[in-house]
Amino acid sequence: MSEGAIDDRELRDLMIRYQRADAAALEELFRRVSPSLLRYFSGSGVGRNDAEDLLQECWIRIHRSRHTYRSSELLMPWIYAIARHTRLDGYRRRRRLESREVLVESLPDHVSEAARQAPREEDDFASLVASLPEGQREVLVMLKVSGMSLEEVAEATASTVGAVKQKVHRAYTALRRALREDRENARQS
Amino acid sequence: MQDNPSDGELERELNERAGREAAEISAELQRRVLERLTPSLRPVKPIAAQRLLVLQFFGIFVLSAVGIVPIVGKAGFGLMTDAQIAWMCLVLAGGAALFSVILAGQMVPGRRRGIPVAVVCALSGLAVIAGIGLNFPWMSPGSFVSEGWPCAMLELTIAAPATLVFWLLARRGALFASATLGASLVGMAVFTALAPLQVQCMFLRAPHLLVWHGGTAAVLIGLGALIGSMRHRAVEW
Numbered sequence: 384m385s386e387g388a389i390d391d392r393e394l395r396d397l398m399i400r401y402q403r404a405d406a407a408a409l410e411e412l413f414r415r416v417s418p419s420l421l422r423y424f425s426g427s428g429v430g431r432n433d434a435e436d437l438l439q440e441c442w443i444r445i446h447r448s449r450h451t452y453r454s455s456e457l458l459m460p461w462i463y464a465i466a467r468h469t470r471l472d473g474y475r476r477r478r479r480l481e482s483r484e485v486l487v488e489s490l491p492d493h494v495s496e497a498a499r500q501a502p503r504e505e506d507d508f509a510s511l512v513a514s515l516p517e518g519q520r521e522v523l524v525m526l527k528v529s530g531m532s533l534e535e536v537a538e539a540t541a542s543t544v545g546a547v548k549q550k551v552h553r554a555y556t557a558l559r560r561a562l563r564e565d566r567e568n569a570r571q572s
Numbered sequence: 573m574q575d576n577p578s579d580g581e582l583e584r585e586l587n588e589r590a591g592r593e594a595a596e597i598s599a600e601l602q603r604r605v606l607e608r609l610t611p612s613l614r615p616v617k618p619i620a621a622q623r624l625l626v627l628q629f630f631g632i633f634v635l636s637a638v639g640i641v642p643i644v645g646k647a648g649f650g651l652m653t654d655a656q657i658a659w660m661c662l663v664l665a666g667g668a669a670l671f672s673v674i675l676a677g678q679m680v681p682g683r684r685r686g687i688p689v690a691v692v693c694a695l696s697g698l699a700v701i702a703g704i705g706l707n708f709p710w711m712s713p714g715s716f717v718s719e720g721w722p723c724a725m726l727e728l729t730i731a732a733p734a735t736l737v738f739w740l741l742a743r744r745g746a747l748f749a750s751a752t753l754g755a756s757l758v759g760m761a762v763f764t765a766l767a768p769l770q771v772q773c774m775f776l777r778a779p780h781l782l783v784w785h786g787g788t789a790a791v792l793i794g795l796g797a798l799i800g801s802m803r804h805r806a807v808e809w
Contacts, residue, residue: 402615402616402618403615404613404614404615404616406610406613409606409609409610409613410602410606413597413602413605413606414597414602417597417602418596418597421597422590426590435601438597438601438605439601439604439605439608442605442608442609443608443609446609446612446613448681449616450616450617450618450619450744451618451619451679451680451681451744452618452619452680453618453619453621453680454618455621456680461680461681464681465681468681508586508589508590511585511586511589523586527586527587527590528590555579555582558582558586559579559582562581562582562585
């Protein structure tokens with residue numbers, strides 16, 4: 384999928400200017416990279432509001448760690464490595480909050496933030512890959528939703544191209560099986 | 573990935589659904605994020621090249637080891653044979669070099685890790701065991717514990733501040749606490765401690781060296797990995 388792919392050379396120039404405190408470069412970088420990052424966060428199965436929160440947190444981390452980017456390296460894997468940590472920490476935080484939730488006899492009057500978020504479509508990307516293990520789901524989201532190459536995914540996940548290919552292969556096998564079963568169930572019903 | 577028709581079908585399905593994922597960034601969100609970032613926008617100096625970082629960590633190991641020897645003494649050095657000295661130099665320098673590479677790799681997000689830290693630990697451990705087991709006598713020690721614990725304490729005494737030094741050097745880049753970071757920081761510090769300890773120690777017997785030098789090192793590296801992992805879970809940005 385080339386739609387989501389972004390020219391890394393131009394982005395690297397913007398990043399170098401951002402490191403030199405060029406506010407216009409930061410704005411342009413935000414404008415170019417954020418849609419792909421938002422797709423990455425929302426492709427992981429969280430609601431729109433949560434995805435926007437993760438995006439905001441991710442940019443704060445990018446800002447704090449901008450000195451760790453070297454102009455000789457690809458930018459998108461660097462950004463996605465930070466996004467990956469942001470997403471995992473967000474996931475852990477949600478899990479912690481969920482584990483602290485207690486059952487109440489009657490529902491509170493106010494509606495929770497999660498409930499206010501628009502419900503996800505049943506035929507969206509996240510629901511298709513929801514049954515996959517975390518590692519396989521992550522590489523598919525990076526490849527398909529964010530439009531990254533195998534090499535970029537390998538760098539972002541601190542892995543190898545071979546390992547990424549293997550995860551994709553396993554994911555495809557599992558998805559093919561799931562789709563076949565879905566169709567068979569639909570035919571039977 | 574498109575070896576058969578069903579792969580193509582799946583590919584289309586994935587691409588269709590991926591294309592439907594929302595991607596518009598609202599003006600409000602853009603304003604909110606940029607307002608948070610712009611006030612702290614200052615020029616930053618990019619982190620040094622990977623090779624320089626590796627050299628920096630290895631240089632600290634060499635300088636510290638050489639600097640600590642006159643303080644702790646070199647009583648054991650004269651008791652070692654040339655083969656034993658060569659083996660220990662090879663093992664200690666090799667271990668420190670491997671951990672330098674791992675630690676430098678931790679300093680840039682999204683950098684592919686060359687060698688997994690578990691492999692480095694296993695290789696270093698095997699090299700230490702082989703180096704000691706093949707080159708030092710296996711005679712039974714007279715007072716195993718009373719001879720051993722001062723060595724373990726000395727190793728801990730050197731490794732603790734050394735960990736702090738390596739952390740101070742690495743923290744500019746190592747933004748994400750992890751078991752790997754904890755293990756590699758302590759690994760560097762442990763090798764920095766093992767070098768002067770080996771030169772100082774007079775109990776050059778395999779059981780003593782394996783348990784009190786190597787065993788303490790393994791426990792400390794494991795502890796470093798545990799602390800790194802716990803810190804990773806605890807950190808809230």
